[in-house]
Amino acid sequence: MPVPADQAHPLTADVAIVGGGIIGLATAWRLTRAGLSAIVIDPSPGSGASLSAAGMIAPVSEMSYQHGRLFALMRDSAAEYPTFVAALEADAQTDVGYRETETLVCAADPADRQMLADLQHYQQAAGGEVEALTSRAARRLEPALSPSLSGAFHSAGDHQVNPRRITAALQTVLPAIIRRTAVELIETESSSGTAVTGVRLDDGRTITAPVTVLATGMTPTRAPLPDDVPLPLRPIRGEVLRTRLPSGLPPLLEHTIRGIVTGRPIYLVPRADGEIVIGATSREDNREGPSVEGVSQLLRDAQRLVPGIGECELTEVTARARPGTHDDAPYLGTVGTAGRGPISGLIVANGFYRHGILLTPLASRLAAQLVLRELDPPTVPESTDHPATADTDHHHLQTMNPRRIAHPAAENQPQGGRP
Structure with missing residues (x-):
């Protein structure tokens, strides 16, 4: 069961994940499996869009006009679902309702x-x-x-899973969940640029972490991005x-x-x-x-x-x-501004619209990889038991690159904090 991290001292971790929806929880689980300490911050985990979702793993029948580039994301994430589910069910010792119903x-x-x-x-x-x-x-x-x-x-080939069972299972295997609201990012400025070093909670406490992931969905209050990093939802x-x-x-x-x-x-x-x-x-x-x-x-x-x-x-x-985003593609990656350049220590995972459940295996795996790259020194995941290649992952990250909003040319730039 999750430790009541509200009482944990000191509040430090390798990564702070703001948002306890399915993708935030799954990213934290992957990072803990890689040996990192991850704290999830959410006043009510699993109660947002994940609560309502039906859980269709349907890359084909979810495909619609003008969204052809999303099909590769959905197809590859669906292919990762059996491995994702098997690992989670083994860790949580529970059934998450994965069914190969046509x-x-x-x-x-x-x-x-x-x-x-x-x-x-x-x-x-x-x-x-x-x-x-x-x-x-x-x-x-x-x-x-x-x-x-x-x-x-x-x-x-279109299947289903029970999102409520997945979010419940993820919560049982995560060691630290803080049921508070993150209200502010903690930023530091140096000669090398801007870095996010944690978050401030609504009760005044801070969590210090070299990497912060914003996976907040449309929660009414969410840790704000800097004013000069517009990512409209x-x-x-x-x-x-x-x-x-x-x-x-x-x-x-x-x-x-x-x-x-x-x-x-x-x-x-x-x-x-x-x-x-x-x-x-x-x-x-x-x-x-x-x-x-x-x-x-x-x-x-x-x-x-x-x-x-x-x-x-x-x-x-x-x-x-x-x-939802302006083009219905999610945001997953690092962010930056024309004036300040990339902001280190910050990763955004949001804007998944109706595809959040379907994209969870792929998005959480790529989000965990981005976190590992941001750490100094970069950490390499212990397991690579997934079918995607490095080239395919790179292509997926370009599709979801948050910097495509203000800087379209950034879609062709590498993701992560290190070259």
Whole structure:
């Protein structure tokens, strides 16, 4: 169990990680496995976007137009999931709900089917494996589907995991979690430039660390970046419903169901314990709670694809803000300004929008590598049991480079604090 680090003295570590969402927690876990001391700072770990997420590991069916460069990130992270899950389950001695359930993508009407057919060609051109099915063939695979469907597509490689179980497991294996809010970065200036040397908490205490990772998502209060390091995020909220069939009834679904209903996307994700997660709307407004229209829309569209969902009990409604960027690519890397140059000791991991769960294995591994490079002297991870090559990792880091915002040319520069 995590040590109540609120009472730990002195407050020092090799790395301070601000943000206890799935990526912040997973990064801390990887660093502790590499022999470093990591402190996670979050007043309520696992309660942000990770709490609402359905957990689809679906690089193919998550792919959309103009986001082709994200497909490589999603594909490679999905490939790392089995290794990631096996290691975490071994450390935490618990099941995190990883299931190799296949995905059926369904069209409610002919216009929806044409939209999905066009998207299928785009996905296949990028290397995704998607098979067109008739509605009759889809219902043979999943009898609960509506007989009025216009068509379907089969994605055998898209799987799922339970994000709540992952964040809970990560918290059990981390030695230090401070349930406070980090309100300020501690910066020092020298002839060599600016360095972040830790954070200040809302109770006045400080944590000193040679490297700080900001993985805060859209938490209401988050350790601010320096004013001259603009990394804009926009909160994209989405209602997510959790339902359950009455006790004693057989499972309603075996496959993950994604679909388009009169142009609106929807998904239904069945858990092994009988829960079915339904989501998700997408809205950019200032309402923090669920909207009546969003909930009713999801219920209507879910019943259009799977009529039997009406027999389920509605057990939970959430609406969390997912952190979006201007181009929907995440921020992962070091930051800097034109005036001051790179800021050492600081790494940003944010802006994962709806792909945070899917990208967790890849993003947390790369974030841990960046931390290790920032240390003086740089530390080399003990384990390299992942399929990605150094060249592939470099390409992924360029896609997620935070410095692409203010300095587009920086996308071609190496990541990390050392050449």
